[in-house]
Amino acid sequence: MQARAxxxxxxxxxxxxxxxxxxxxxxxxxxGVWAKFNYCPSTTKGVWKCLHSETVGGEIVLGNKKSKITxxxxxxxxxxxxxELGESKMVAATNGETLTKxxxxxxxxxxGIVPPESSxxxxxxxxxxxxxxxxxxxxATLELAKPASEIVINEFELLVGEGVAxxxxxxxxxxxxxxxxxxxxxxxxxxxxxxxxTGTTNPKSPNTPITGKPGFPEIxxxxxxxxxxxxxxVENNWSAPAASGCGGILSFLxxxxxxxxxxxxxxxxxxxxxLKNTIASATVAxxxxx
Amino acid sequence: MKTRARTLVLAxxxxxxxxGIASAAANAAVWKFNGTELTTTETAxxxxxxxxxxxxxxxxxxxxxxxxxKIKNSSGSGKGEITELPLYECHTGxxxxxxxxxxxxxxxxxxxxxxxxxxxYIVIEDVDVNIDYSGELCSLxxxxxxxxxxxxxxxxEETATFNKTTLEATGTSLKVGSSSVEWTGVFPTEPFEKxxxxxxxx
Numbered sequence: 001m002q003a004r005a006x007x008x009x010x011x012x013x014x015x016x017x018x019x020x021x022x023x024x025x026x027x028x029x030x031x032g033v034w035a036k037f038n039y040c041p042s043t044t045k046g047v048w049k050c051l052h053s054e055t056v057g058g059e060i061v062l063g064n065k066k067s068k069i070t071x072x073x074x075x076x077x078x079x080x081x082x083x084e085l086g087e088s089k090m091v092a093a094t095n096g097e098t099l100t101k102x103x104x105x106x107x108x109x110x111x112g113i114v115p116p117e118s119s120x121x122x123x124x125x126x127x128x129x130x131x132x133x134x135x136x137x138x139x140a141t142l143e144l145a146k147p148a149s150e151i152v153i154n155e156f157e158l159l160v161g162e163g164v165a166x167x168x169x170x171x172x173x174x175x176x177x178x179x180x181x182x183x184x185x186x187x188x189x190x191x192x193x194x195x196x197x198t199g200t201t202n203p204k205s206p207n208t209p210i211t212g213k214p215g216f217p218e219i220x221x222x223x224x225x226x227x228x229x230x231x232x233x234v235e236n237n238w239s240a241p242a243a244s245g246c247g248g249i250l251s252f253l254x255x256x257x258x259x260x261x262x263x264x265x266x267x268x269x270x271x272x273x274x275l276k277n278t279i280a281s282a283t284v285a286x287x288x289x290x
Numbered sequence: 291m292k293t294r295a296r297t298l299v300l301a302x303x304x305x306x307x308x309x310g311i312a313s314a315a316a317n318a319a320v321w322k323f324n325g326t327e328l329t330t331t332e333t334a335x336x337x338x339x340x341x342x343x344x345x346x347x348x349x350x351x352x353x354x355x356x357x358x359x360k361i362k363n364s365s366g367s368g369k370g371e372i373t374e375l376p377l378y379e380c381h382t383g384x385x386x387x388x389x390x391x392x393x394x395x396x397x398x399x400x401x402x403x404x405x406x407x408x409x410x411y412i413v414i415e416d417v418d419v420n421i422d423y424s425g426e427l428c429s430l431x432x433x434x435x436x437x438x439x440x441x442x443x444x445x446x447e448e449t450a451t452f453n454k455t456t457l458e459a460t461g462t463s464l465k466v467g468s469s470s471v472e473w474t475g476v477f478p479t480e481p482f483e484k485x486x487x488x489x490x491x492x
Contacts, residue, residue: 049429086432156432159467214467219347219429223386226429228467286427 033225034282034290039093040078042284047078047091050287051153057276058232060140062172062185062240063263066107067140069275074100075168078284079153086156092148099168103139103175110136110176110261138176145171145191155281158231161199161214166233168194174246179254183246185264190241194273196233203237204269210234215279224286228279236272241265319403319410321361321368331362334370334479339449341475343419343435345466350389350421353379355475359401368403372414375399380421387428392421404440404460411460412450413440435471437464443479450477 030037040050053075059068077098078091092098144151146169158165171186186192198212215231242265247254263270321328338355355377361370375394382389395418404411415438423430440460441452452475457463464471 082431156434160434160436161467216469217345217467218469219345223348223382223384223425224427224429230468282429283425283427286429289427 030287030290032290033221033280034287036076036280037282037287039076039095039097040284040287041091041094042078042287044078044091046080047284048081048088049281049283050078051090051279051281052076053277053279055275055277058274059272060104060142060172060274061272062140063266063271065140065262067104068107069104071102071104073102073142075151076100077148082155086154088153088155090148090151090153098148098151099142099144099170101141101143101173103141106138106140106174109138110178136176138174138179141173141175143171143173145169145186145188158198158228158279159214159217161197161212163197163199164195165198166194166196168196170194172240174243174258179246179258180248180251182248183243183254183258185240185243185262187241187244192238192240194235194238196235196273196275198231198233201234201236204267207236207269207272210236210272210274212274215277221282221286224289225280225282228277231277231279233275233277234273237268238271238273239266239268240271319368319405320363320366321370321403328361328363328368331360334359334361336478339476339478341477342473343421343464344472344474345433345435346469348387348430349383350380350392351383352377352392353381355477357477360398361401368412370401371398372401373398377419382423382430387423387425387430390422390424392419394418395420403443406459409459410443410445411440411456412443413438413460413462417464433466435464435466437471438462439464439473441475441477448479450479451475452477 029035036052037050040052041047042050055069055073055075057069059066061067075098077093079088080091082088090098150167150169152164152167154163154165157163169191171184171188171191174183174185175181176183196212198214200209200211201207202209212234213230213232215228218227218229219225220227243255243258243262245251245255246258259265321332323332335358336356338352338357340351341355342349342351344350356375357372358374359370359372361368363369372394375397377392377394380389380392396416399417400415402413402415404413417435417437417439419435421433421435423433439452440456440462441450442456442459443450452473454472454474457473464473
């Protein structure tokens with residue numbers, strides 16, 4: 001009888017250990033359509049809804065450098081109940097990746113040589129080979145420049161197509177063997193602030209107004225899950241500071257060189273961001289039920 | 291020979307001009323009371339027999355959907371504006387979401403009459419309805435329904451009916467984000483001032 005009890009205790013302990021090993025801290029294994037909210041801080045006090053926004057396309061023009069979004073970037077986490085202005089503060093994802101760090105190739109690489117759109121495919125291919133390879137190719141990775149709590153979401157404006165739907169403080173990490181590991185445009189103390197809208201922008205010259213798309217909302221899972229397809233957030237009135245930390249100890253030489261090649265710093269109306277997204281949100285209570 | 295050709299051209303021009311007038315006349319509809327054209331202004335009131343808004347995956351229905359509309363004829367066509375639109379006892383198609391508040395915003399909304407394929411329609415423009423949903427599990431927050439909507443007028447029953455077909459016929463649409471919203475509603479139209487008890491026709 002005593003031996004049986006001992007085996008039972010051991011079984012329970014092993015089960016608990018296995019459960020602990022299977023799940024990373026703070027993560028929940030939601031199933032099916034709810035799995036996208038696995039890193040939502042759904043049990044954190046004050047969190048109202050979970051957000052999963054996948055940027056599946058678009059482009060970022062920084063000064064005179066363009067980077068197309070070819071690999072999806074995810075903005076995820078939770079957000080608090082809205083204030084009287086309809087704005088909600090974001091709460092960081094439990095895995096620490098509120099904005100996933102995904103490198104995107106900068107067109108023309110370090111030399112910035114981009115063949116015209118009308119060029120024959122072979123010319124485009126050769127240009128890519130020579131100027132966007134491991135040595136001269138440059139990757140740009142978007143990173144958060146402030147804590148998640150400084151990301152502001154306005155879900156009403158998002159669907160109305162007016163005002164700021166998403167305020168995102170970012171910095172751009174430029175990566176290339178010559179640029180070293182700490183080459184950034186924007187920093188935690190001097191971030192690039194995107195006031196993204198699904199409506200029409202009002203930029204300073206030389207940029208002209210561009211219009212986003214609220215997208216197609218769909219309510220699923222018996223009113224508990226909201227998805228927005230074909231959403232497009234735009235912003236082309238932001239300014240970008242000069243590059244910093246490029247070229248390691250030679251940054252005093254490389255930073256100005258990069259700035260002159262990329263047209264940095266750029267004042268408002270010279271850069272743009274277009275983010276094409278698929279957005280999902282649900283209340284934490286709904287997420288926690290799955 | 292030359293005179294005959296000129297006559298033919300003139301006849302054709304006249305025909306084109308006449309057909310233009312005829313088609314314009316077919317597109318104009320006016321407000322009438324007992325068959326007589328309205329020459330002053332009138333107030334029409336009514337309450338929807340049923341009214342339902344559907345965005346993909348979610349339906350909102352209001353038991354009491356009242357309206358107050360000022361009407362007149364101007365430049366040979368029926369015009370007007372909706373001045374009040376209180377909405378009461380609204381609920382969704384699921385107990386997950388409740389309607390915390392619903393309100394018509396930016397009133398008055400202009401209206402006009404039009405004729406499409408021999409049928410008279412009332413078109414409401416600048417529609418702006420804000421709905422605030424609540425519920426612990428409810429994914430809907432604050433939502434704005436905006437756009438324009440055309441409803442077919444039934445002079446026999448003194449009603450205006452709005453649905454997918456009537457919105458398509460009038461080239462109108464209501465939207466939440468970029469998604470089309472389906473609106474079904476049957477509204478009795480009843481004069482409330484000088485022409486009370488008279489039959490209102492579009």
